Amino acid sequence: MGDFLLVTIQVDLYDQLAENLESDLINTINKHNSKGVLIDISAVSIIDSFMGRILGNIAVMAKILDAQTVVVGMQPAVAITLVELGLSLNGVISALNVEKGMDLLRAKMYNGDNEEQIDDDNSDQ
């Protein structure tokens, strides 16, 4: 996948596995100098507050290592449950599926500078 890491979570995780995923992923970003991480959670049937926090942590840590994170394929029931639980997954960018997620990552990589320019223009006015 070139500069991107593609992670597919195939099973429902318990806490230790989720923590292992977090550290493995961050180490892998560092090792391969990845610019984007795509996490496919379409096979995950529950995300509780712990797993939600892990996803948020991954996005923040990846950002510090100069990589963008996109989470794709969240099941509708999982999304509804997360919001009722009170978890808004702030800072986690989502896309509907892997293709859209890859498009989003590419767009973020190549247009990242443009966004900043737009912000600057606004502040000047």
Next chain:
Amino acid sequence: MAITKNRSMMITATNKVEIAIVREQDVVPLRNRVKDYGVKAGMSILNQTKLITATSELVRNLLKYGGGGKVLVEEVNNGRDKGVRATFIDNGPGIADIDLAMKDGYSTGKSLGLGLPGTKRLVNEFDIKTEMGVGTTVTIIKWKNG
């Protein structure tokens, strides 16, 4: 001290199973068992997901704060609706201030503090009893159409 969210009515319970929770790995078979009960009650995917997520939150508390314990899972029927009841029993230190523990964003650990109040929102009935030095028992019910 106890906090209860429940519409009191006659409830019959059947097919009780008891699952011991001593380590984190025990959470996965418990979630699967609860899901089986939800499917058997005819719950939608959404209600199953809410029930399993609530179970996951409570079993984490049971391990983290209660030092492990046991979970009872039962089919319940109130004459109008079928559902699943799960009872989380630990012999841990108990919760010092239950009102505070039920507040969004409060945690003595390093979590987000969504566990108890968030769980309460996901289920139809929620009951918590705690006694210092004796333990905590949390009971939830998710109705099929709840």
